[in-house]
Amino acid sequence: MSENQNPQPSGDVTPHGGDGTLAQVDRFDDPGVPEHKHRLADTDPKAAKRNERLIALIFVISCIGTIGSLVAYFAVRPDGTTAGVRTSTMLLGVAMAVSLLGIGIAAVHWAKTLMSSKEYTEERHSSSSSDEVRSAVATQFQDGYKDSGLARRPVLLGSVGLALALFPLSIAVPLVSSVGGDWNVGKFRHTIWKKGVRLAYDPSGRLIKASDLTVGSVAHVIPDVSEEERESHEWITEKAKAVVLLVRLDPRDLKRDHREGASYDGIVAYSKICTHVGCPVALYEQQTHHLLCPCHQSTFDIADGSKVVFGPAKRPLPQLPITVDDEGYLVAEDDFNEPVGPSYWERLK
Missing domain, CATH: 2.102.10.10 (Rieske [2Fe-2S] iron-sulphur domain)
Structure with a gap:
């Protein structure tokens, strides 16, 4: 194995003893936080706007999927035949998949392109934080909120709110509509x-x-x-x-x-x-x-x-x-x- 394949830790190292014990490593150098690399959306406002519109569009598609699942549930009812059950189940499943996948894909794309990508480190401390530490954490949250640009993206906030608000209907409506159905277990x-x-x-x-x-x-x-x-x-x-x-x-x-x-x-x-x-x-x-x-x-x-x-x-x-x-x-x-x-x-x- 070459030296590049087997890096040695820095610091004091206790050599092998006569009894064959392994060396003890006292410490490793702190590698620190890697240099932050800006994304295209971080430096180009037009690219950020394009991503914002794309994410909002995906959320809107999710909303359409939710509405489609409700339409499929009420308009394409199983007629008792194998083909009818298959068609109803397929339409309902596809519509719900579009709804849920839309939320997931949009959230992932949002995180990758628009959310803050800076890395923060914090030294370990006792569980009871001081006032200074709590103030620093609050400041970091505020900085993260500013970096995310949420205040400047009302369309994005509206689309994600609408998608998340509508999706539960695709599950709640069939459950509620089944209340009062046939409960004759005999x-x-x-x-x-x-x-x-x-x-x-x-x-x-x-x-x-x-x-x-x-x-x-x-x-x-x-x-x-x-x-x-x-x-x-x-x-x-x-x-x-x-x-x-x-x-x-x-x-x-x-x-x-x-x-x-x-x-x-x-x-x-x-x-x-x-x-x-x-x-x-x-x-x-x-x-x-x-x-x-x-x-x-x-x-x-x-x-x-x-x-x-x-x-x-x-x-x-x-x-x-x-x-x-x-x-x-x-x-x-x-x-x-x-x-x-x-x-x-x-x-x-």
Whole structure:
């Protein structure tokens, strides 16, 4: 290593002792504050004005984003279809992103181009400052305020105030408008699964025969409903509650059903909605027969009644009882044996 790559501290240095101890460094020279380099906006009033206008423009764009999020929230409501939910969510998210990013980008550009860039140092002192020190700090704040030129930039102050005042509306308005909505939690106790409803692949809707599944097969399942029901406003909500993960095990590996007699020839069906906070449980490990929730690593053993073997979940996944009809298609024998998803008030179990 060259001398330039291994600088030595100045001051008194205790040499290595015979016992191999390292040298002690008494002190380093204070490098001091580097020379202040003026920016273009510091020396050119026109450049400072350009930056001020640019920052104000970005704040105004942020305001437009906030207004756009409110328009998207009220004018483009989800219509119950996948496309409608996607469009509404995308417009709302883009508008809120423009609003928040506008504030952030403008603030960063303001700090880099117009705020004071001088470095100040202060010697360490006791926690109780003297009157002289407090007076000096107050003077430094006043100097910093003067250096920032805030008093000379009313347009900039107005634009940042407007952007910061408007942005909370993009969050507050949807929250306030949801007050008084549907708070009937009883609807979570049941899904559209019922006796005789056939199991279909998600999202194709193709029916599933027991003979189609080999040991180790995994299928994402939804109820087989009519085309008219698929186009209804309620379908998205009902589908979200009724999604199922279907797995075929070797019957010899099946220790027990969560719901006695609910499986068919080693084929078990469990809700995909984690009983912790409702994330989709869909990671299946074939050798251990474990289902893993990717959000918080709750793990369920589907060969043993879907009992929890790891993680924060407290209850097994609800099981859908299944059998086959006269044509060999898998059908539900009833709804889930308990409400799906995480705990909520008024839940009996």
